Amino acid sequence: MGVIGDPFAEQMLRPGWAKAASILRIPGLGRLGTNRSFAYLGARTCFYDQFVTDALDEGVKQVVVLGAGYDSRAWRFARPGVTFYEVDLPTTQADKRTRAPEGGPTYVPADVTEPSLGESLVTAGFQAGEPAAFTAEGLTMYLTEEQVKGLLGLLSALSPDGRLAANFGVGFEQQGSQRGRVGRRVMAAGGEELRFRLTPADAPGFMMKTGWTINELLSGPQLRDRYLDGTKLATANVTTSGFAIAATN
Numbered sequence: 001m002g003v004i005g006d007p008f009a010e011q012m013l014r015p016g017w018a019k020a021a022s023i024l025r026i027p028g029l030g031r032l033g034t035n036r037s038f039a040y041l042g043a044r045t046c047f048y049d050q051f052v053t054d055a056l057d058e059g060v061k062q063v064v065v066l067g068a069g070y071d072s073r074a075w076r077f078a079r080p081g082v083t084f085y086e087v088d089l090p091t092t093q094a095d096k097r098t099r100a101p102e103g104g105p106t107y108v109p110a111d112v113t114e115p116s117l118g119e120s121l122v123t124a125g126f127q128a129g130e131p132a133a134f135t136a137e138g139l140t141m142y143l144t145e146e147q148v149k150g151l152l153g154l155l156s157a158l159s160p161d162g163r164l165a166a167n168f169g170v171g172f173e174q175q176g177s178q179r180g181r182v183g184r185r186v187m188a189a190g191g192e193e194l195r196f197r198l199t200p201a202d203a204p205g206f207m208m209k210t211g212w213t214i215n216e217l218l219s220g221p222q223l224r225d226r227y228l229d230g231t232k233l234a235t236a237n238v239t240t241s242g243f244a245i246a247a248t249n
């Protein structure tokens with residue numbers, strides 16, 4: 001699509017998804033991957049990439065990728081002396097590891113809603129109290145408000161000199177419509193029920209309560225304007241309910 005090239009992610013995709021991705025490379029069919037959801041995801045990917053590279057450039061040695069899924073930053077941004085910790089549910093992580101390339105992250109199979117997450121990270125080698133960069137990409141909407149609060153508070157306590165990137169809200173824009181209801185039912189059936197919604201207006205207060213101060217908040221259109229200029233992605237009507245934040249504590 002012209003946003004990033006990611007051979008690592010391609011290798012890790014489940015066979016069905018790999019097939020779907022290969023269809024997009026058939027001449028004339030690439031347009032199937034240029035809808036507004038892909039545009040938001042493409043821009044969001046660039047936002048998190050920048051967050052991680054900025055942290056590494058500023059000397060952060062620990063990156064914790066929460067709800068990592070098939071994230072490939074541990075490979076794409078590997079640097080000597082830097083450890084990436086990937087946290088995900090055991091079954092998802094086990095599936096990823098069957099195809100993941102050599103090297104990469106320290107895997108931490110854990111539920112991010114459990115208070116034992118901190119112990120699991122420390123057991124895996126995470127240095128509590130040291131600077132760290134946390135990413136929660138595509139995660140918060142699947143948790144309840146209480147779970148998100150608990151997680152963000154725990155992260156803040158784990159690294160008092162920490163930084164955090166997270167995104168909120170996407171998927172709720174067609175809440176009242178038939179299409180929106182069907183979409184949410186399909187996602188819920190696949191184990192991804194949308195639960196927590198936060199608006200940009202409420203974000204600073206919410207984050208403050210969990211120990212974090214937002215330094216940057218970008219809406220879908222702002223992410224598009226910053227990252228997608230010159231790409232082939234459909235950039236009109238990018239979601240307005242989804243937004244991303246970068247915060248420090």
Ligand SMILES: C[S@@+](CC[C@H](N)C(=O)[O-])C[C@H]1O[C@@H](n2cnc3c(N)ncnc32)[C@H](O)[C@@H]1O
Binds near residue numbers: 066112
């Ligand atoms: C939509 S995917 C996002 C994956 C990746 N961060 C990305 O943006 O491409 C959500 C991920 O969160 C993980 N996840 C959901 N609930 C979780 C929980 N309670 N604990 C740990 N991981 C969880 C899922 O297994 C899945 O990998």
